[in-house]
Amino acid sequence: MAGELKIAATSAASPTTVSELFAKAIEQHQAGRMERAIELYRHLVTQHPGYAPAWNNLGVALRATDKFAAAASALRRGTAISPEDAGAWSNLGNALRAIGEYDEAARAHETSLEIDPEAGRVHYNLALVRRDLGDLDAALKGFAEAEGRGFKSSEMFWDRALTYLVSGDLARGFREYEWRWQLPESPPRFSEIETWGGQPFEDKTLLVHMEQGFGDAIQFLRYLPMAAARGGRVIYECPPPLMRLVRNSAVAADIELFEQGTPAPSADLQIPLLSLARVFETTLDTIPNDGPYLQSLADGPKLQVSSDGPRVGLVWTGKPTHKNNRNRSIALETMLPLLEMPEIRFVGLQKGDGSDQPQRLGADALVVNIGERMRDFADTASILEQLDLLVSVDTSVVHLSGALGTPAWALIPYSPDWRWLYGRDDTPWYDSVRLFRQTKPGDWPEVLDRVRDALSQFADAFEKNKSKN
Structure with missing residues (x-):
């Protein structure tokens, strides 16, 4: 999750009409009214094509609305006009990363750091591109450079966890994966219930609850029998589209299911599904993989597509x-x-x-x-x-x-x-x-x-x- 640098503010040296229009655009931008902000920035650069701050802010706003290629073009215009704007260079790097132009994105962030080498957020942004390029050691070094300069956002620690995971260091990655609960879009659930740490829980009930997407759920269902083997009663919050399949599969033989979106049964302990990998200290060599763990229903639909070949x-x-x-x-x-x-x-x-x-x-x-x-x-x-x-x-x-x-x-x-x-x-x-x-x-x-x-x-x-x- 790349970090945008601050929206460029108006300059006192700007003409009054330009300053007023720019201030209005920034007001809309900061209020989250991106389409209106884009309209104002567009009007401003049409009338004053040499005004770099408007080009730069237009690029940031376009990226926020997923118009990544246009965002990169706008930011290229801005950096060409004002090549000493470190923030604009890093914002250009973010836009280029979004369209998969990783080498050019890295060069943009490097240019930003040549101008302002102490910008922790830019070290973070560059680290993300290094990870995209597969240079995981450089990515981890970049996260450390950012942290050393005082940039300590939950997003960065979450991205560092993902870097450990993709490098194959699952043990450390899953430990740091808990940073996901500090992200604005991932508020903790069932926090009033004690979090399970892996200890035996005879005569108690453990609630394993759903998080993230269906693919994540399917991948991590394999851990449910391991949790059940630690004792007590295990209940799993199952997404409705998975309910029939999971209920029919051996993976749920000793698990009670309740449908996501319905009230949860009372429980003594709770844990998010993906945190089971941390609890069981998963490494590449200890991933639970004993063969298929889901089974289709015998009365499922028949494939009515004939073919002589595959x-x-x-x-x-x-x-x-x-x-x-x-x-x-x-x-x-x-x-x-x-x-x-x-x-x-x-x-x-x-x-x-x-x-x-x-x-x-x-x-x-x-x-x-x-x-x-x-x-x-x-x-x-x-x-x-x-x-x-x-x-x-x-x-x-x-x-x-x-x-x-x-x-x-x-x-x-x-x-x-x-x-x-x-x-x-x-x-x-x-x-x-x-x-x-x-x-x-x-x-x-x-x-x-x-x-x-x-x-x-x-x-x-x-x-x-x-x-x-």
Whole structure:
């Protein structure tokens, strides 16, 4: 989570009309009325194109509204006019990072630090880019540089935790992962109940509660039996779309479920689901991975898509509210070279945002999207077990496939989510999942070329096995 530097204030040397308009724009900006602020900044730079503070603030406002490319262009204008503005250079670095221009982003933050080497927030911003580039030692050094200069935000400590995790230092990473409860968007829950520290709890009730997304829930369900083995009664707050599947699975054999959104039963102890990894002192070598831990329902929906060749599930976009969704998702149009493969029958499992892309592209004969017919994860699990393979961007469906033990190929952006680590095409979390990583930021076509080659080999092997049978 990059830190923006302070909005540039008006200069006393500015003409009165410029100062008044700039002050009005700042007022709207600070009040969170971004569209109105952008309108005023735009008017100001149109009338006074050499006024650098307006360009810089326009870039910050555009980035706040997810217009990252335009934000970078505005900030480039501002830094060209006023190259000694350290804050503008770092804000440019933040915008460039958002569009995956990591090398240029690093240079922008470095320029900012050449002007003001004591800016702790900029050391933090640069550390984030170093992590994106895979230079994890430099990232950790940058966090230390920021902290040493008095910058000690919860966001930075949270980002440092993610850096430890993606480096494979899970023990330290999960300890620092508790910083998430200091973030404004993650207020602690059930804080009136004592937090469980891993001790035996005979004759007591432990509440394990939901946090974050469905993929996180699926990944960390594996810890529930370990908690139950410590004694007493365990109750788990289960998201409704997962309820039928979890109830049917061995992972919940000794667990009581209650639906998220309903009143929680009384409990003596509580712990967030993902904190179980810390309690059990998880390392890369001790990740609980004894095979599939979710099982589909026997009476689940049947896949009514016939094919002489492999039937391959396809998911091309994640939840739009995910912070990294623009980098992890792929437009279906980019995937069209895959859909040309005559030996493969593609079955879309896309729900919600992006589910209309086959029809909009006129590609609904190339990929039959049944995602919207899936009522919940139990239905999706049944379909996955009837498919020959899943090819998906980094979404909850990958986790589901891994937890079921069905084969999945995950398409991973250059700067990965922490759980996929760096520099490997497998994952210690799921034996059945293979990773296809970007080799350059944003370069999905190259990834899809490799996937296409691998699918061709997969189809050949499928045909040989079919001939034997």
